[in-house]
Amino acid sequence: MEFNLSQLSNATPHRITVIGGGAGGLELAVCLGKKLGKKGKATITLVDAARTHLWKPLLHQVAAGTMDSHVDEIEYLALARDYHFRFRLGRMDGLNREKKEVYLAPTYDEDGQEILPRQAIGYDTLVIAIGSQTNDFGTPGVRERSIMLDSPDAAERFHQRLINSCLRAQARPRPNGEHFTVTIIGGGATGVELSAELHMTAKAISSYGLANFDPEKDIRIVIVEASPRLLNVLPERLSNAVTHELHGLHIETHTNERVTEVTQEGVKMASGKFIPSDIVVWAAGIKVPDFMKNLDGLETNRINQLVVQRTLQTTRDSSVFAMGDCAACPRDDGKSTVPPRAQSAHQEAKMLAKSFVRMLEGKPLLEFTYRDRGSLVSLGDYSAVGSLMGSIARGSVFIEGTIAKWMYWTLHKQHQITVNGLFHTILGTLAETIDLTRPRIKLH
Template sequence: MHRIVVVGGGAGGLELATRLGDRYGRGKRAENASVQVTLVDRYPTHVWKPLLHEVAAGSLDPFTQELPYAAQARWHGFDFQQGELTKLDRAAKRITLSAIADDDGAELLPQREIGYDTLVIAIGSTTHFFGVQGAKENSIALDTVPQAERFRKRLIAACVRAEYRTEHLGEQKAAQPQGEALDFAQAQAQAEAQAHAQAAAAQPDGPRIQVAIVGGGATGVELSAELRNTAHVLSAYGLHKLDPRHDIGIVLIEAGPRILPALQERVSTATTELLTKLGVQVMVGETVAEVAPGSVRTASGKTLRADLTVWAAGIKAPAVLGELDGLPVNRLGQLLVRRTLQTEIDDDIFALGDCAACPWPGNERNVPPRAQAAHQQASFLLRVIADRLAGRPLQEFTYRDFGSLVSLGHFSAVGNLMGGVIGGSMLIEGLFARFMYMSLYRLHIAALHGYARMVLDTFAHWLHRTTSPRVKLH
């Protein structure tokens, strides 16, 4: 029995486990050797991470898009174990998984050990706060569905409070007889109103609600555009009577000279123009020095009001990778791997996706942390594991850059296409770019379920959207 364990059910890890299960799963044989495939993840369900900005904006209900790992395992012949990787014993070829508790805090699954012959680590990345004072405590990251849901609920609550505060306090002031004593609740409400007024005093013509997004990469840009759409839809549904363009401000803060620094300058310029048309304030060359409750302070001395702050300024590998029995990591905590995707000191351990520092020949940097890279590496490892089981020499991974696309919500999309195929790049935007962006998720669904089920899934979700609000309102 050759035991293959894949840790991490993200885009790359789940695709790899699914395809391994289809080829070597229960009841199947590989080169006369029985193979067992196990997927490990700390959560019970999978949601494609590039969709989290839509979850945060409320334009996507995660419960209609999530995929239970246990169901996928049953359909495709692999096993699923829920738990978080906490320890690695390379000599004994075992990993340790954390205990799992239910919603009431009672232990659901105890701490366990799982043996492996081939281990693939694909646990993705987490938010990098760069040691900025107050950033971790006073801002929201978008690494998981619970974080995205937390931001969405706080946004709706902020809109409701802003509307109620203005209307209720105005009526209260008109009805209050001069000289009458205020009770505690009235005094507290007036104190909150005064605090809000003082915060807005620095921006007398500013919005009644302001969202600050730190980081001008793909996540920050996509969230800013999606939030503008959310503001319009919330207003249309009557959840609040705020002006969606002037009363809800969105500020995108980037430390570099331009947003989308990983893409070509013309893509960045086109995106900046589109965001400006949407009423998003783009601030470049501003490094955030402190995040406080209700405000963001930059290194240049500017203080911005922020009712909600999202941190999307960078990523790093999970800290546990630096504690895995001596496996070498780089300054971002990523596992150092060779072009075969094997770790530098252990041929039985592979890594893919955001958590792997994979060389990119001909480039000064490693393979970028993108969903397309994880997809390519999953397909590559399927072939490598077949060679490994058959005792053949392993191939080397070559990354092909097909370009990048950035969604601007229902308004548009922009990006450069086919960069690694035609030798240059082609700037695309508008409806065609939006269609190409949407097709990326559909290709992910096809990799998990096949093209026939992908078509049915697309149709089913289209029907659901026609009978549901465009923004989740609760």
């Protein structure tokens, strides 16, 4: 579907509004600010419900306490000033395509006092990049009795419960043979990486003088996965290597097990198994927020993703684009859609930034082609494994150990460079390296 060039006005700068400041949305706003906002060719507005940005693949580290979220957070307002775009605080809950307006719900503080009233933001071109949230598949008890690790707030909540439980164990030792059990539902990258970080955190906590706390005896970490193996969407060799590493850390894995209920006491499975659990983390599957299901007539799929063409334009409105986890974009073969991964959002942001420059020059939009660069899974300080694809070799190259850990680290740095620039990223990395006052894990 071609963009209607008559929508562009020479009288005022073209208004590009980006909803969602995740990996893709923020990178897009920064790129557009530098390419168009700085030159006055367009007005770029970024909207997000939070005031700061945290790279989502780091949430398992925040939950385990191996990363302090406040250290790595990026202020949207500061970035907006430096990179020539505007930031608006708010959560999208509606759209009027005829008026070309996005509606934002009122914003409240922790005491329930209104900070911002309901807002309407106009646009000429709209990009929806709100990401995804955890899908509970309607399983009883999940919403009430588990933590869904899909936001910094949820990760912080999990960390607080973990620390409190360890302090409780110090004051009141458990009966001999009784474990403090963390059950992780979902054997994808989030669940696997969280389990390894938790094992590392437990060992570190015990070194701070918790007399009645032995991580090897007192903590039990369990992963439950409905598929036949962990990391089911990744190559089998990678999955087997990760499973071997986890078993070496005494982390239990239960595959081919479908959870039927989360109760106050633990996790029930269809096979009849029951795992007594103190903390349950639900990391199985994703969906887009429900309000997207009926977003002013735009086409969506069963998990509420907006259906888009390869230009990333929605099928029913050429001025509304979608990218990242909330978009169902066809791949080249037309038989599948682009997977909801950080590398997908990064690639889409780069393409859209080029496309919008072309659009304002009256040229056709680009079409998106997904390039699978492989997968990397971090197991904390213990190891990392992955498969690299693309320019390195035909097919894939399996890596593990120090090389994989280094490459996993560089993924985060590449995101920081895109957003903050090379100079600021180098300075920030040096500051992290020489900061000797911070404990190995966050203890509060």
